[in-house]
Amino acid sequence: MTAKRYQPGDHLTPLTKPPVTKIQLVKYSGASGDFNPIHTVEEFAKEAGLGGVIAHGMLTMGFVAQMLTDEIGEQGDLLSFGVRFVDMVRPGDIITCDGVVQEVKEEEGYQVVTCDVWAQKSPGDVRVVQGTATFRKPLA
Amino acid sequence: MELADFERLLGVWSKPVKNEVEKGAIRKFADAIGDPNPLYHDETYAAQSRFGRLVAPPTFSRTFDYGVIPGLEMPTEGLIHGEMSYTYHKPILAGDVLYASFALTDVKERAGKLGRMILLVFTYKVENEAGEIVQEAKSTVIYRPEGGGAK
Structure with a gap:
């Protein structure tokens, strides 16, 4: 089986x-x-001026992590992964994770791929999380 | 706490806390995210993989106890999680015994549109029983002393 060779500009498989x-x-x-109640207690979140409960930023980061580990597969490794939390996610929002390859290097039988990653919410397609990740996958 | 109080705590690490990675905790965490990856759920499957045991998802170390920084009193309101990043050195597997600690490694005050903000950068470290670094993380938390906002 020949592994997929990544090129800058390639999209990851969205989730x-x-x-x-x-x-x-x-x-x-x-x-x-x-257990911050802004994520679970409607009254508390309203009192905090949020208009209702909001999702944990880390949950959305977990979604992006899922896209990455699906992309990387079991023979590859996630090396680094970081995001900024740029907008709030609320119950009912549909989150789509995506990414674009920025750089590919070859090292000791691996391709080392650095990509921009993000999550956006529908409706509106507003980005809620924006970041970068580097992973490696065996060349063969 | 004010800027000067946070600054006094810069670089003070918590005493590392022993964390045992439980397979039930991995499954529940993956389940909450809705990630069906068999490496997180199916022991037989994981046993036949190169990992040999259930694997923790990339953000699982969020669940660890990192101990206490003496003198740090984090406010419970007016916090926003701004950024999170991880550097992975070794996989985290069910059954691992790991030692987790953290420190405040940067603090800044900024005047924002919505008032004064204190930016706190925490660095997290996870080591194994051999003293090898397994994972490092950095979290930026925005604190608005005058209130408002959410984590």
Whole structure:
């Protein structure tokens, strides 16, 4: 099997998640240990001026991580991954993760790929997370 | 806490805390994200992979206990998570015994459109029992002392 050779400008395989749900925010709070009530308690979030509960930024980062590990496959490794949280995600939002290759290097039997990655929400296609990731995949 | 209070704590590391990576915790975390990757869920599958055990997703280290920085009192309101980044050195696998610690490594005050902001950069470190670095992370948290905003 010949591995895919990445070129600058290539898109990663996008990932569209099911709409974010309030139950999911409760589950992520429990699983991550982040119990900030702005993610789970409607009254609290309204009082904080947010108009309702918002998703954990780290949940959206987790979606982008899923796109990356799907792309990388089991023989590859994620080397670095960072994002800025640029807009809020609310229950009902549909998040699509995507990425574009910026640089490809060859090192010791691996291709080392650096890409811009992001997540955007629908409706509106507003970017909610913006970042970069570097991964490596075996050349053969 | 004010800028000067944070500045006094720069570079003070928490005492590393032992964290045992549980397979149930990995499954629940992947489940909350909605990531069906069999490496996170299926022990038999993972056993036949090059990892040999269930693998933790890339942001799983968020769940660890990183201990306490003596003197640091983080506000619980008016915080916004601005940035998060990871450098991965070794995979985190179910059954791993890891030591996690963190420090405040940068602090700045800025005047923003919505008032005064304090930018706090925390550096997180995860090491294995052999003392090898497994993962490093940096988190930027924006704190508005006058309130407003959310994490």
